[in-house]
Amino acid sequence: MAEERKEIEAKYLRGLKFRTSTSEVVAKDGGRKVKQFTPVERALEADDVLSWKDTGNAVVIVTADGQKITVQKDDGKKDDGKKGK
Numbered sequence: 866m867a868e869e870r871k872e873i874e875a876k877y878l879r880g881l882k883f884r885t886s887t888s889e890v891v892a893k894d895g896g897r898k899v900k901q902f903t904p905v906e907r908a909l910e911a912d913d914v915l916s917w918k919d920t921g922n923a924v925v926i927v928t929a930d931g932q933k934i935t936v937q938k939d940d941g942k943k944d945d946g947k948k949g950k
Contacts, residue, residue: 872911873911873914873917873924873926875911877917877924877926877936878908878909878910878911878914878926881908881909881926881934881936882906882907882908882909883906883907883908883909883910883913883928883929883930884904884905884906884930884932885904885905885907885930886902886903886904886905887902887903887905888900888901888902888903889901889903909928913928913929913930914926914927914928914929915927915928915929922937922938923935923936923937923938924936924938
């Protein structure tokens with residue numbers, strides 16, 4: 866049986882960028898047509914994630930544009946440096 870993969874939480878994608886390019890055919894000198902590529906950056910979306918793994922204290926994300934990103938988890942606890950009594 867195929868294992869169903871859970872979608873990554875959006876909080877881990879916040880602030881990450883997806884890098885791609887768009888192409889356009891332009892006329893250069895002499896009327897020669899050339900395909901020109903323009904870089905584009907946008908916010909990373911869940912559909913852009915090829916694979917991800919929860920390693921305990923971090924999440925490792927592999928994106929469709931070839932990036933491997935490690936995002937540290939925030940457990941929500943504030944560490945003020947004091948030991949509890």
